[in-house]
Amino acid sequence: MAGGAVEEIVRRAGGCAVIDGGFATQLEALGADINDPLWSAACLITKPHLIKEVHMQYLEAGADVIISSSYQATIPGFLARGMLLEEAEGLLRTSVELALEARDEFWKSTLRKSKPVYNRALVAASVGSYGAYLADGSEYSGSYGEDITTEELKDFHRRRLQVLGSAGPDLIAFEAIPNKMEAQALVELLEEENIQVPSWICFSSVDGKHLCSGESFADCLQILNTSDKVAIVGVNCTPPQFIEGIIRELKKQTKKAIAVYPNSGEVWDGRAKRWLPAECFGHKSFDVLVKRWREAGASLIGGCCRTTPSTIRAVSRILKGRTAYSAAHQI
Numbered sequence: 001m002a003g004g005a006v007e008e009i010v011r012r013a014g015g016c017a018v019i020d021g022g023f024a025t026q027l028e029a030l031g032a033d034i035n036d037p038l039w040s041a042a043c044l045i046t047k048p049h050l051i052k053e054v055h056m057q058y059l060e061a062g063a064d065v066i067i068s069s070s071y072q073a074t075i076p077g078f079l080a081r082g083m084l085l086e087e088a089e090g091l092l093r094t095s096v097e098l099a100l101e102a103r104d105e106f107w108k109s110t111l112r113k114s115k116p117v118y119n120r121a122l123v124a125a126s127v128g129s130y131g132a133y134l135a136d137g138s139e140y141s142g143s144y145g146e147d148i149t150t151e152e153l154k155d156f157h158r159r160r161l162q163v164l165g166s167a168g169p170d171l172i173a174f175e176a177i178p179n180k181m182e183a184q185a186l187v188e189l190l191e192e193e194n195i196q197v198p199s200w201i202c203f204s205s206v207d208g209k210h211l212c213s214g215e216s217f218a219d220c221l222q223i224l225n226t227s228d229k230v231a232i233v234g235v236n237c238t239p240p241q242f243i244e245g246i247i248r249e250l251k252k253q254t255k256k257a258i259a260v261y262p263n264s265g266e267v268w269d270g271r272a273k274r275w276l277p278a279e280c281f282g283h284k285s286f287d288v289l290v291k292r293w294r295e296a297g298a299s300l301i302g303g304c305c306r307t308t309p310s311t312i313r314a315v316s317r318i319l320k321g322r323t324a325y326s327a328a329h330q331i
């Protein structure tokens with residue numbers, strides 16, 4: 001696995017690290033209004049203190065990796081709000097800084113109290129897909145239209161990636177990538193920009209067998225395997241009942257570490273902008289499935305949309321047991 005910090009956090013966590021849970025979900029639970037073209041990134045402008053609070057809650061729940069608030073923070077999105085380029089880039093940096101501040105404050109307080117279940121967390125800078133920016137449901141269909149090219153996708157991601165990468169994160173987390181063209185664009189961009197921060201690229205799926213676009217995991221993994229800059233591959237914002245099968249498929253296709261952080265099983269209605277009930281899955285089963293995901297070969301496990309700090313507390317308890325006690329005290 002490339003990226004010593006990732007190997008280290010996985011080892012300290014006892015073989016499988018805990019990722020945080022639904023970030024936007026928890027912002028809403030704290031009272032934020034994210035019904036906005038910028039979605040959760042609107043809070044970078046209106047409620048930065050809530051962003052830090054959500055990071056703190058996931059750290060307290062046992063997350064070894066927290067993901068920044070930049071999922072839908074894009075330069076064109078901020079410019080459309082009437083901001084200047086410097087202001088837009090400043091907000092991208094702020095998203096990483098808020099997560100770093102939360103991580104550092106939490107770690108200092110943990111050392112004072114010497115609580116047993118915590119490791120010094122890593123901060124992953126979130127990069128959502130082009131479809132997330134479009135906010136038209138295409139992040140779950142993977143359909144960006146006939147005319148879009150790989151070069152255009154690279155240009156969409158380029159400056160945000162440069163700014164986030166230089167803001168001091170431990171990782172870059174490309175989240176819910178719905179199609180092969182975007183995976184190709186990201187791999188090329190990491191090379192072109194010579195990004196030194198290790199990355200993960202996680203896909204989304206609505207059927208458990210393919211990416212949202214209908215393309216195969218095998219084809220995408222072939223692309224990701226060519227890059228040393230991609231330390232981790234995986235799947236997020238995908239119903240929990242599909243995760244075990246996807247891990248087994250990814251295991252066949254790659255030697256890279258695997259991250260999974262499913263949503264609750266509820267389904268996003270991109271037109272109505274609301275979550276619809278899960279079709280055949282109860283929330284409780286999430287806890288039961290975590291062990292199977294680990295056994296199937298996942299090295300990092302957390303939750304995505306509609307999961308909460310209580311989900312992550314359960315994941316941490318299941319994954320770490322007593323192991324984290326000794327791990328935390330080796331520091």
Ligand SMILES: C[S+](C)CC[C@H](N)C(=O)O
Pocket residue numbers: 036037038039072131132133135136137139237268270273305
């Ligand atoms: C992960 S989805 C729920 C994010 C929201 C979407 N991009 C939108 O803005 O509608």
Ligand SMILES: N[C@@H](CCS)C(=O)O
Pocket residue numbers: 021022023024025040067071126175176237304305
């Ligand atoms: N990190 C983002 C992913 C959305 S799919 C969040 O949890 O809100």
Ligand SMILES: [Zn+2]
Pocket residue numbers: 236237263304305
């Ligand atoms: Zn999600």
